[in-house]
Amino acid sequence: MNIIDVVFGKDIILDEEAFDKAVSDFDGLSQKLQNLRNEIEEMMAGLKEGFDTPAGRKFIKACETNLYKPMDDQKLVLDHIASSLKQSKQKYESVFDSYEKLTNTINNA
Secondary structure (H helix, E strand, O other), X not given: OOHHHHHHXXXXXXXXXXXXHHHHHHHHHHHHHHHHHHHXXXXXXXXXXXXXXXXXXXXXXXXXXXXXXXXXXHHHHHHHHHHHHHHHXXXXXXXXXXXXXXXXXXXXX
């Protein structure tokens, strides 16, 4: 086995499109979660009118606590992941550029 096969015999995969897709997917998921929360809020507002009793108010309060807070927390996580991926891609931009140059050099050798 020659040195070229040893050095270049393994594939290195850096996929910028995968970063972009992941960011887009997390942003989209965050937006869907926000839309769902808005729909639930509208439905709960409608329920409040019909549940205007002590038990109904307690039920509504429990729903708000048990639905909204976890959804808001999950949205923060999704937004944080998307933001972290965007920042990571920016920080690794020089690596992507160098990888592309290296790949082109190897392919043209």
